[in-house]
Amino acid sequence: MTVVTDVVCPLCGSVCDDIEVEVEENKITKVIKGACAVGKSKLQGHERIKSPMIRVNGVLKECSYDEAIKKAAELLAKARRPLLYGWSSTVCEADKVGIALAEEIGGVVDNTASVCHGPSVLAIQDVGIPCCTLGQIKNRADLVIYWGSNPANAHMNHMKRYSYISKGYFLPGGKKDKKLAVVDVRETSTSKMAELFAQIEPGKDFLLFSAVRAVLMGYEDIVPDEVGGIPKEKIVTLANMIKESRFFITFFGMGVTQSRCRQNNIVNAIQTTRAGHLHTKGAIMPMRGHYNVNGFNQVCTWETGYPFAVDFSRGFAWYNPGETASTDLLGRGECDVALIIASDPASHFPADAVKHLARIPVIIIDPYHNPTTEFADIVIPSAICGIEAEGSVYRMDNVPIRVRKVVNTDYMSDEEIVERILEEVRAIKEKEGE
Ligand code: SF4
Known part of the structure; x- marks a missing residue:
């Protein structure tokens, strides 16, 4: 041992x-x-996909990696509107090759940000973001605000390692030295720990950000008696908590990005943070879900100039979420082949997008069975990054971290599989050119 x-x-x-x-x-x-x-x-693992498989007469049949990769390359090389989606639960090295593959076949490459923090990315492009590292938060933030997120259930170590419960250099007493405020549409395990809990009506985040911002900017008199179900008194208390803190942090989740007003909620949240700067220091950070959802956005930006939903069909990178995101493409029934990697759109996409996905040839690369593998035509199992394969990932605060290989495996890594598909596609194209 x-x-x-x-x-x-x-x-x-x-x-x-x-x-x-x-x-x-x-x-x-x-x-x-x-x-x-x-x-x-x-880390301890569960049931894996045992072998690569190709669907023959409606049934998935085991095959070799070579056969599955060749067949996947043939489908992608002849596709007219291919989609390459996922990329958030794999490493940056695989993401980089995936973007090269999308460019080679004139496809659309998109990651899971499309259905989670895409609005945050759009807002940050609009107005920038006052951000910091989780280390700074641990050591300095004496006021922690979770808005539309519930880390006690969704990011279980977050409060212990980086925020409310952690002991920091300037906050040695841990939570004794800190305050916690929560804004959410329902009571959660996180809100039960908070000094201030504002139970907001669904879809009213934009209004509440505006009200807190108005108080921070000295316009308390224009705030009505109630905003989004929150009494004015509580709004003023939250603004005062910000004013009196030495460093505040607002973590926001999908409760804000995927509710009414979407990226405008985040623009307002960022401007509210800036209003707090009239009184003290503070920052704001999205609670990114998958361990490398942020990494794909980083790599895609280096490679193409854009963070997600990039369309190469014009021969150059084109970016217009609302037109070029995976759900847009699938919703319009445009896409004719999809490569899904390290994600499960069948569980997370709108019904019309999933219905279209089920109608077209789907290639999936993943260590595990999931609802998308149920209708996939080519299933390619891969090594688990961080356990069986190493690589680089980006934490939610944009800090790059190298994940380790802990055990050996016979499974190919995501990077190797996508690289092999790219080589095969190039060989097919070269042959066609002759
Ligand atoms: S990365 Fe997330 S899931 Fe993994 S141990 Fe930390 S909090 Fe838990």
Whole structure:
């Protein structure tokens, strides 16, 4: 038995990197410390896809990696409007090759930000963002605000490692030195711990940000008696908590990005943070979900100039979410072949998009079965990044972290699979050119 330290959890955007595990006979047998319950479950693994498969007469039949990769390349090379979607639960190295593949075949490349924090990305492009690292938050933030997010259930180590419960250099007493405020549409495990909980009516976040911003800017008199179901008194209390803090942080989740007003909510949230700067220091940060959803946006921006939903059909990178996002393409029934990697759109996309996906040839690359594999035509199992393959990922605060390879595997990595598909596509095109 070997103890491996500094293992990185490849699950959520917190990217906890101080995990200790026991490895016996090339298997993680125990998570000693550092991981939350869901992180432990991911690290210890569950039922895997055993072999590559191709659907023949409606039934998935096992095949070799070579056969699956060749067939996938043939489908993609002849596609007229291919979509390459996912990329958030794999490493930046695979993302980079995926973007090259999209360019080669004139496809659309998009990641899961499209259906989670895409509005945050659009807002940041509009007005910028006062941000910082999670380390700064741990050491300095004496007021933590979670708005439309519930880390106690969704990012279980977040408060303990980086925010309300963590002990910091300037806040040695941990939560004794800090205040917690929560804005959400319902009571949650996080809101139960908060000093101030504002239970907002669904879809009213924009109004509440405006009201807090008005108070911070000295216009308390124009705020009505109630905004989004929150009494004025509570709004003034929240604004005063911000004014009196030495450093505040607002973490916002999909409760804000995917409700009415979408990116405009985030623009307003960012401007509210700036209004707080009239009184004190503070920052704002999206609670990114998948461990490398942020990494794809980084890599895609280096490679194409745009963070997601990039369309290469014109022969150059074209970006217009609302037209070029995966759900737009599928909703319009345009896409004729889809490569899905490290994600499960069948569980998360709108019904009309999933229906179209089920009608066209789908190639999926993933370590595990999920609802998308149920109708996929080519299934290619891959090594689990952070456990069986190494690579670079970006934490929710834009800090790059190297995930480790802890055990050996016969599965190919995502990067190798996509690289092989790209080589095959280039060979097919070269042959066609002759
Ligand atoms: S908080 Fe997220 S990254 Fe950390 S152990 Fe849990 S699932 Fe993994």
